[in-house]
Amino acid sequence: MLVLLPPSEGKAEGHRGAPLDLAALSLPGLTAARETVLDELVALCSADEDKAREVLGLSEGLRGEIAKNARLRTAPTRPAGQIYTGVLYDALGLATLDAAAKRRAAKSLLIFSGLWGAVRIGDRIPAYRCSGGVALPGIGGLGAFWRTHMDAVMPEAAGSGLVLDLRSSAYANLWKPKGELAARTATVRVLQSKIVGGVEKRTVVSHFNKATKGRLLRSLLTEGANPRTPAALGDALRDLGYQVEAPAANKLDVIVTEL
Structure with missing residues (x-):
């Protein structure tokens, strides 16, 4: 089983460690594309903080992230x-897995x-700091940029x-499975169930969604x-105690009442 995850906007600092080695990353077929995006992002953040903040969609309070981007190579x-870090990764708790x-x-x-x-x-x-919805000046939208490159490496992966597929929409846009691969790809939606006036109401709530996906993934890995x-x-998932419905062949709804 391959599990596709979104990143988190917030990230822990590197503190100590060797600098980036692009050639050492998994999926080496992406190395040249990574080099292109990295060059563009470092150049943008090194040249003009105001423009970089606008392009990256950062608030004034996150201006410091631009200087960090400028130093990514070192x-x-x-x-x-x-x-x-963040809700999904806190619930997943990678560090505390056996x-x-x-x-796995x-x-x-x-x-x-x-x-x-x-x-x-x-x-x-x-x-x-560079979300999947960003459009870099020399590359354009990262979703469109990555789709071609990901198509070349994902079938083997x-x-x-x-x-x-547990990705959020912005990151699902970076690669979409096709054909036979799409037929064996499952997506999960988390719905919060509440009784209002004696009637059940179901809604998609971001915090529940991320935390539940992290917890169910932890359960699958542990078991x-x-x-x-x-x-x-x-x-x-039902065997693990989750309430699951299947509104379509490749879509699962996990119903939760509390976090």
Whole structure:
């Protein structure tokens, strides 16, 4: 099973560690594309802070992120699984998984990124700021840029098993599975159920969505579940105690009442 994850906007600092080595990252077929985006981002952030802040969609309070981007080639790195923080990653708790679950995570998790395309949790990267929805001046929209490059590497990365797509829309735009691969790709939507006036109401809530996806992924990794089809994934999640419905063949709804 290959699991596709979004990154987090907030990132832990590298503190100590060797500088970036693009050639050492997973999916080496993306190296040239990563070099292109990195060059563009570093040049933008080194030349004009105001323009960079506008392009990257950063508030005045995040102006300091621009200087960090300008130093990406020399900044210290950490494994991507330690760099990405936030609700989903807090709920996933990579650092507290047992040894077997950590091995499964290293093999099966792929984190999508506006800067790197996609990385494994063991890939060493610096903290950065560049969302998947950004349009860089010399490249254009990163979604369109990455789709062609990801099409060339993802079929091999996906192998022959299930693909579990937990990405948010901005990062789902970086690569879309096609054909036979699309048929074995499952997406998960988290719905919060509330009783209002005696009637059940279901809504999509961002915090519930991220936390529940992190928790269910942790459960799958801990239990060593390896479903081969979207239907088998639904069964595996039910066995783990989740309320799951299947509104379509490749779509699963996980229903939660509280965080």
